[in-house]
Amino acid sequence: MSILGYLQKIGRALMVPVATLPAAAILMGVGYWIDPVGWGGENALAAFFIQSGSAIIDNMGVLFAVGVAYGMSKDKDGAAALAGFVGFLVLTTLCSPAAVAMIQKIPADQVPAAFGKIKNQFVGILVGIIAAELYNRFSNVELPKALSFFSGRRLVPILTSFVMIVVAFIMMFIWPVVFSGLVGFGEYIQKMGSIGAGVYAFFNRLLIPVGLHHALNSVFWFDVAGINDIPNFLGGAQSIEAGKAVVGITGRYQAGFFPIMMFGLPGAALAIYQCARPENKAKVLGIMMAGAFAAFFTGITEPLEFSFMFVAPVLYVIHAVLTGISVFIAASMHWIAGFGFSAGLVDMVLSSRNPLATQWWMLIPQGLVFFVIYYVVFRFAIVKFNMMTPGRELAVAGDESDGQDVNLSGSSEQDVSGLARQYIAAVGGSANLTGIDACITRLRLNVNDSSLVNEALAKRLGATGVIRLNKTSVQIIVGFVAEKIANAMKTAGDVPAAASAAPAAAPAAAVKPQAVPNAAVIAELVSPVTGEVVALDDVPDEAFASKAVGDGVAVKPTEKVVVSPAAGTIVKIFNTNHAFCLETEKGAEIVVHMGIDTVALGGQGFTRLVEEGAEVVAGQPVLEMDLEYLNANARSMISPVVVSNIDDFSGLVIKAQGQVVAGQTPLYDIKG
Known part of the structure; x- marks a missing residue:
């Protein structure tokens, strides 16, 4: 690392x-x-x-x-x-x-x-x-x-x-x-x-994109x-x-954040909304309103900041400069308020009667001024330099999705603990289960005898596929809830095998969905990483090669940055940071899995650049890799990019071949 x-x-x-x-x-x-x-x-x-x-x-x-x-x-x-x-x-x-x-x-x-x-x-x-x-x-x-x-x-x-x-x-x-x-x-x-x-x-503010602001905060806070x-x-x-604090001085490294969090960034959100294309405004309004409310009420600003941090870095530098100016003004005027969490309304109210809070109410008119400044500066810069802020980069007209995460296993109404016990029963009970792990969409299980796995029962529980790698290794494709189910399986106690254990079935031939010629394109994916395209059939992993996880292609990376292949929401980043799931605005669920069996590296070689729940645009950095380490330690760095719910659509149109560039080269289209 x-x-x-x-x-x-x-x-x-x-x-x-x-x-x-x-x-x-x-x-x-x-x-x-x-x-x-x-x-x-x-x-x-x-x-x-x-x-x-x-x-x-x-x-x-x-x-x-x-x-x-x-x-x-x-x-x-x-x-x-x-x-x-x-x-x-x-x-x-x-x-x-x-x-x-x-x-x-x-x-x-x-x-x-x-x-x-x-x-x-x-x-x-x-x-x-x-x-x-x-x-x-x-x-x-x-x-x-x-x-x-x-x-x-x-x-x-x-x-x-x-x-x-x-x-x-x-x-x-x-x-x-x-x-x-x-x-x-x-x-x-x-x-x-x-x-x-x-x-x-x-x-x-400037260090937030690389996550080092917490280290800086420890010096000043x-x-x-x-x-x-x-x-x-x-x-x-x-x-x-105790002589540790001075009225009018202590709190100066905090006070100026209130005008930015509570007023400045909501002003930026308004500018971004108004600069969105007419057909995109309804979608952008919901995102910006949620982000602005979080910033104003709680001081949580990441949803807003990450919406323009990478697509318009100049705006982010402006934001950092304005934050510095705001803190300087508040400190100079001795307008002091403090916080224990972040500079939102809740902390302002709680700190208002603290004996160290002085003229804290003046931060409100200061904030109103910064609301206007942010709105004017952001709107001018977005329009003048045609910055691709949310709503300007990709039309989302006709999007009827409700923005809810889709649970691939279909188990949203089930109790995870109960579901975990049923999966243990399906693999032959606790007596047959020797090891439990999970990747981003699948349970990775070690068993004494893989022939005892009841594939039919696993699929009735919501699994989309069962892969028997060998006599002692089984993978069950369950969707984004894989990690939760695996954790619950580890604490489920002794579970007997299901009443009818099915012998190993012959693997069914993979059927590739065929794109309807005149079907509309619901998503255009770009390559998430620079490298060489590899057919999914050639991926050295049965689950991907058989298309049990989904249909798509793979890329063997030559550069370290992994970007989002489309606009949407990061619904899952695995805790080892080697893979993530993206839900597009039309409901397609994309799995970007960097390397094969890289989960075994325990997170070494991977750094996440965004968090789960982040709204991203095509080409926005999501992960960073240490390729030298990964090429030396991973089984393979061939990286599948698949649509896990491809059955909901008519198929794919593969566009890429040979060399591709992250965030630029079209990879494939998803047909509705």
Whole structure:
């Protein structure tokens, strides 16, 4: 994995501990609403809420250690989180001032002040990363029989505690230097005052496409470089009394986001809607309204930002510049409000009675001004430079789809746990099942005897195909719910075989849907990756080659970026990032599967660039690959691009042959 990909992985993991901040914000916000004058000193109920929120804020370091370890673990297992907790306890105890004085045999008053700050978020992140790497490498290790109890996941916390002894020894020498550097960086930014706040906000937005904004936020929002803006703001009265916060200053790295999230981006959404083609406006209106409401009410801006981030990058740079200006203005004028989750209406209301909130109401007229600025600038740029924002790039007239995800297995009304037990029965019961895994649309099962699999029962349960790879390996095509069913199968307990086990049936000849000559084209797909076209029959995977997963073609990639082959919604990205499912505006379900058996790589070599639920356009980057690593480690990098619900349409018209270019070369048309 590249350095950028690894940093993106850390950035995503940081969202786990950050997700605890809304709880702190709500608890402390309610407390300050109850007792805005005494800050809990005059009302027991207010003190109850404020102290509850403080319990979270005061322990952010250990929350980061636990959350990052969990978020970066290969299978999101609790043992990784436990290892992070153990590692944090060992490291911070050994590097506490008392322990340093005892180990180094120096007077307590000569211990560097840096060790008094060892329990901060930076150390938590460091411990979390180390614990996650130890878990990913050693969670499957089997010890000799006499020590077998400590094998696998149980081994990781033990290893982590020993590794932290070494880390603590190193930290005793380098932590004072690192801490001084971080504090120096924070002081440099703080000396820049409002300009520094604006510069931070500009890069905060600019780094969102690569997922590194969370790492940047940890410097300014938490106690990494001595700024600690969010916890100090949420701390309110306690922060003021402890000398950690200054009224009119603390919160300046947050306040200017409110005008952008609540007003600026909705103004951009209005401009995008009005610039859409007339036949597309109905579709674009729903997307933009949903995104604008999310931004205004909760401060969640990704649905709007990703709608133009890649198709009109100039607009996104403008957005980053305007965000920096807004934060600079709010910081300069000392219009301060803070948040525990994001800069939406909910957080503004909750923070309004915080003793550190000053003239917060002025952020509303500032936001109205930015609404106009965003609307005018975006509309001018879109029209003047003919930018392909949503609704301008592809006509969607006559689209009658309701936008709901389609469940290929037909099991939307069934209980997943019950369905999982029935699939276990269909493969010969728990006694025949030896391993459970899932790819994006199929269950990948290891069995003792594949002839015991009841194919007819599996298809009655909603499976579209059963592939017997050999005597001990079976794949069942169930659609996008494969991962949910697989997880439920792992916890289903003992299940007997179905009453009538069917012997292995001879594989039926694959029937390729024939396109009706005069049928309308409902989707035109472009190649998702640059490379060489390969016929689906030549894909070295029975499920794809037999068209059990769907009809289409494959591409052997020569470039690293994977784009969306059509406009639509990303309804699924597999947790190992090797494949994704796209639902087009006309209901076609496209599976883009990079490589063969790449799920076994555990996510190595793949980085996602968008999240599930994102609305994308043709040519928008979705994944990035480390091709050097994948070509060396994957069974094959031939990558199928198939329509999994092809039976709902009349067929395909293949257009591509030879070399294709991602986002440009037509791949095939889907006929209605």
